[in-house]
Amino acid sequence: MSFINLKNVVKVYPDGTQAIFNSSLSIEKGELVVFVGPSGCGKSTLLRMIAGLEDVTDGEIDLDGNRINEIDPSERDIAMVFQNYALYPHMSVYNNIAYGLRSRGIKKLEIEAQVTNVSELLQIGDLLSKKPGQLSGGQRQRVAMGRAIARDPKVFLFDEPLSNLDAKLRVQVRLEIKKLQRKMGTTSIFVTHDQTEAMTLGDRLVVMNKGVMEQVGTPMEIYYHPKTKFVAEFIGTPSMNFITGSIKDKTFKASSFAIPAKYEDKDDVILGVRPEDISITKATTGVKCKVELIEKLGSSTVIYCVDMKENQLCVSTQSRASVEVGDTIHISTNNKALHFFDRETSKALTK
Amino acid sequence: MKKVQFKSKYTQYIFLAPTLIIISIFLYLPIVQTFRDAFTTQDAFGFGRFFAGWDNFKFVLSDPSYLVALKFTFIYIFVITVISCSLGLLLAVQANKVIHGKSAYKTLLIWPYAIAPAVVGVTAQYFFSERFGILYALFNSLWGFDWTANIFDAYIYLFIAGSWKQISANFIFFLAGLQTIQKSVIEASLIDCRSSLRRFWTITFPLLMPTTFFLVIINITYGFFDTFGIIDTTTIGAPSGETKTLVYKAYIDGFRGLDLGAAGAQSIIMMLLVLIITIIQFRYIERRIHYN
Ligand SMILES: Nc1ncnc2c1ncn2[C@@H]1O[C@H](COP(=O)(O)OP(=O)(O)OP(=O)(O)O)[C@@H](O)[C@H]1O
Ligand SMILES: [Mg+2]
Numbered sequence: 294m295s296f297i298n299l300k301n302v303v304k305v306y307p308d309g310t311q312a313i314f315n316s317s318l319s320i321e322k323g324e325l326v327v328f329v330g331p332s333g334c335g336k337s338t339l340l341r342m343i344a345g346l347e348d349v350t351d352g353e354i355d356l357d358g359n360r361i362n363e364i365d366p367s368e369r370d371i372a373m374v375f376q377n378y379a380l381y382p383h384m385s386v387y388n389n390i391a392y393g394l395r396s397r398g399i400k401k402l403e404i405e406a407q408v409t410n411v412s413e414l415l416q417i418g419d420l421l422s423k424k425p426g427q428l429s430g431g432q433r434q435r436v437a438m439g440r441a442i443a444r445d446p447k448v449f450l451f452d453e454p455l456s457n458l459d460a461k462l463r464v465q466v467r468l469e470i471k472k473l474q475r476k477m478g479t480t481s482i483f484v485t486h487d488q489t490e491a492m493t494l495g496d497r498l499v500v501m502n503k504g505v506m507e508q509v510g511t512p513m514e515i516y517y518h519p520k521t522k523f524v525a526e527f528i529g530t531p532s533m534n535f536i537t538g539s540i541k542d543k544t545f546k547a548s549s550f551a552i553p554a555k556y557e558d559k560d561d562v563i564l565g566v567r568p569e570d571i572s573i574t575k576a577t578t579g580v581k582c583k584v585e586l587i588e589k590l591g592s593s594t595v596i597y598c599v600d601m602k603e604n605q606l607c608v609s610t611q612s613r614a615s616v617e618v619g620d621t622i623h624i625s626t627n628n629k630a631l632h633f634f635d636r637e638t639s640k641a642l643t644k
Numbered sequence: 645m646k647k648v649q650f651k652s653k654y655t656q657y658i659f660l661a662p663t664l665i666i667i668s669i670f671l672y673l674p675i676v677q678t679f680r681d682a683f684t685t686q687d688a689f690g691f692g693r694f695f696a697g698w699d700n701f702k703f704v705l706s707d708p709s710y711l712v713a714l715k716f717t718f719i720y721i722f723v724i725t726v727i728s729c730s731l732g733l734l735l736a737v738q739a740n741k742v743i744h745g746k747s748a749y750k751t752l753l754i755w756p757y758a759i760a761p762a763v764v765g766v767t768a769q770y771f772f773s774e775r776f777g778i779l780y781a782l783f784n785s786l787w788g789f790d791w792t793a794n795i796f797d798a799y800i801y802l803f804i805a806g807s808w809k810q811i812s813a814n815f816i817f818f819l820a821g822l823q824t825i826q827k828s829v830i831e832a833s834l835i836d837c838r839s840s841l842r843r844f845w846t847i848t849f850p851l852l853m854p855t856t857f858f859l860v861i862i863n864i865t866y867g868f869f870d871t872f873g874i875i876d877t878t879t880i881g882a883p884s885g886e887t888k889t890l891v892y893k894a895y896i897d898g899f900r901g902l903d904l905g906a907a908g909a910q911s912i913i914m915m916l917l918v919l920i921i922t923i924i925q926f927r928y929i930e931r932r933i934h935y936n
Contacts, residue, residue: 307743346831367838379828383850392846396837440832 294358295319296480297343297448302352304338304504312338314504315352320497325474325481327495329488331527335504336484337452343482344373344450357447367396372441373450376457378433380425386412386436387421390443397444411439414473431462438470442477449474449481455490467494488528492516500524522639525565525632531595531607533565537636545633548602550580553628556644561636568595568609570630573616579623582606584616598622681908700909709885710910713893720802720889721867727807729859732814733852737844739815740822750819757812761870765877768805772878779804791879795886798879802887805874810866814859821855822848853933861925868918890914 297320304313312335320326328336341347343354345366354361361369372393380389387408394404412418415435425433434454441449451470455463471494474481485491491498492512500507500515500523508520519525525533538547540562545554547564556562573579573596582598596608596616608624616622633642685696704710739749756764771779772791783789783797791798825848833847849856872891875881881888881896888896890910898907 344835346834365838366835371835373832373835375828375832377826377828379826379832381829381833381847383853392833393836396839396842440836 296322296324296357297482298353298355299339299343300353300355302339302342302354303350304335304342304347305350312504313342316504316506317352318499318506318509320480320482322480323478325471325483325494325496326499327491327497328482328484328499328501329491329495329527330486330501330507332486334501336486336501338504339501340373340450340452340482340484343448344371345369346373370444370447371450372444372446372448373452374437374441374454376453378425378437378454378457380433380436380440382425385422385424386417386428386439389425389436390439393440393444407443411443414442415439430457431466434458434466438473442473445477445479447480449479451481451483453485454483455485456487463490470494488530492528498528500527502527518641519565519632520641522563522565522634522641525634525641529567531568531609533567533632534571534606535634536564536566536604536606538562538564540633545631547604549600549604552626552631554631554633556633556642559635559642562642563634563636565632565634566626567630568607569593571606571608571624571626573608573610574623574625577623579625580606582622582624584618584620584622587616587618596622598624678908678911681904682912683908685905696905700905701913704906704909704913707906709888710893712886713888713890716887717868717889719799720806720871721864723799723803724806724810724867725860725863727803728810728814728863729856731807731811732859733818733856735811735815736818736822737848739819753815754812756809757816759809761809761873762877764809765805765874768801768808768874768878771804772801792882795883798882798887802871802875802879805878806867806871810863813862813866817855817859817862818852821852825851857925857930857933861922864921865918868914890917 297318299316299318302313302316303311305311316339318326328339330336338347342349343356345361345364349362356369356371381392384392390408390411391404394407399407408421409418412421415438417432417435417439420428420432420436425436428436434457437454454470455466458466467490470483483491483494485494495512497509497511498515499509502523508515508524510518515524515528519528522535526535536547538545539560540546540554540556541558543553543555544551545562545564552564554564580600582600584596584598586597588595588597593609593611594613594616596610598606598608600606606624634640635642682700683696684693685699686693735753739746739753742749759767769777771777774780774790774792780789780791783800789797789800791801829847829851830843833843837843837846868889869891871889872895875887875889875892879887881892891914894907894910894914897903897910
């Protein structure tokens with residue numbers, strides 16, 4: 294029995310918008326699961342249903358073996374960190390953290406000990422008497438975390454808690470959240486639209502698209518074995534290259550090249566290759582391309598080029614390639630790193 | 645943005661003139677006249693005007709009926725503010741929860757706000773008329789209600805008439821205030837606290853304090869000045885002057901009794917009272933309020 298169970302969950306908003314289509318998911322105790330997907334795909338909706346802030350239209354949500362669909366948010370033993378932190382603006386940091394404990398009738402001394410504990414853990418001890426309005430974004434974020442941690446709930450729910458921080462702080466806090474979660478061992482769900490955040494944080498990812506869970510798996514499973522074209526495209530930067538063609542006699546034929554493909558014959562196939570799986574060859578055996586744009590990132594170089602049949606291709610290479618815009622290069626790829634998708638259903642082909 | 649530059653230095657005064665003229669005639673001139681009246685007396689036939697020093701003030705302050713009006717004014721303001729603020733808040737909180745037909749509720753609750761005080765008074769008359777008033781009949785059957793004879797009953801008549809319209813005004817502002825509270829803050833409190841009553845007093849109400857403070861000031865001002873129309877169309881001070889507010893008494897003394905000196909002195913005393921109340925409010929109450 295898993296710790297959190299979503300069974301055929303559906304969400305239709307009162308105005309008729311269907312935000313979540315029949316979705317099922319099991320989350321184990323102590324896991325950190327990340328919901329990731331583009332804006333409007335229903336991540337927050339799903340999270341808010343688990344929190345109890347939105348009604349579940351159909352299906353069931355279980356927590357620790359009990360159905361929680363009808364249980365009041367305050368009784369679910371969950372804590373949530375909001376994107377804008379949602380601190381109580383009229384209360385001091387201390388009271389913000391203590392509020393949930395007080396409402397549960399916990400003794401004053403115990404509350405004091407707990408708040409001190411949490412504020413040490415998050416290094417916000419000297420902010421306790423301040424109001425949220427007097428804090429920086431990063432400090433507010435910490436207080437919001439503190440408020441969640443203080444109650445020691447069964448589940449942490451995070452709705453894009455890092456998106457209001459600057460890039461550097463975001464990376465730092467991301468690490469801290471991961472460490473904290475490991476240390477406390479609390480089951481957590483983290484919502485983000487940032488795939489790097491998702492890959493680095495999650496024990497497992499749930500990639501969502503238009504209210505549907507496209508794929509659930511570990512970051513590596515999802516990266517190396519995307520089940521749909523959407524997942525392949527969404528995860529990884531720069532994005533995967535896609536080239537249309539067809540498979541015949543165990544060979545994939547595109548307009549400008551052909552490579553072995555051990556699949557059954559099929560028209561309308563899309564080949565996907567990650568930019569980092571393409572390399573520049575000295576030999577003239579590879580696909581001939583013309584370089585259109587180069588992005589030098591220091592650790593890697595991203596080369597955008599087009600082949601002779603106007604297929605756009607992106608190549609990412611670690612080596613300091615001495616390539617200039619306008620050059621002609623030859624590229625090739627490792628045959629094991631290829632992904633094939635059915636063009637109609639967008640699903641990965643199976644052997 | 646393009647900056648407009650006037651050619652002549654005087655053009656700006658031409659644009660300001662209409663406003664300045666209107667303000668001078670209808671605001672500053674009457675103030676000057678009030679001061680003149682307060683410190684002078686006229687003989688009974690209106691021929692002469694003599695400087696009277698503080699005589700008018702001494703007369704007003706030693707007049708028992710003035711103290712009655714003063715007492716009633718404070719009771720009236722206090723009760724009306726409490727009734728109309730709490731009912732307005734209650735209605736706003738409830739209307740804010742409604743999902744279907746929200747605008748219909750809002751529109752219906754806002755309507756009385758658009759009614760002039762004198763019309764409110766006339767409407768109240770229908771309810772409290774001895775011959776056909778529903779509330780008159782109801783209260784009369786309960787405890788022998790008769791506002792023409794009983795002070796307490798006359799109070800009730802005016803409290804109801806005076807609060808009714810203000811409930812609407814308070815409702816609108818409280819509703820607007822509720823909508824400025826961040827949705828996620830309310831949601832965070834839903835997770836933190838089970839009891840909705842406790843949530844209201846610990847989160848919603850403190851966050852509404854700026855609105856409440858504003859409304860208390862508005863209601864006090866209303867109680868002081870805007871009730872003239874209501875009283876003049878309902879009790880007219882019945883049973884015998886106990887339900888006159890300061891404004892109403894100043895009017896009666898000045899325009900009915902033709903004692904402009906006393907009326908002027910009353911106006912100035914009232915101005916000082918309002919000034920003191922306002923200072924207290926801003927000094928001591930506003931400081932405790934959290935503004936977002
Ligand atoms: N209260 C609501 N009423 C009607 N439709 C809603 C409501 N809230 C969200 N939606 C719709 O449901 C869909 C999913 O919204 P949701 O907020 O879950 O997206 P999201 O994945 O969290 O996006 P983002 O990354 O932008 O936060 C969207 O199409 C949105 O328009
Ligand atoms: Mg969202």
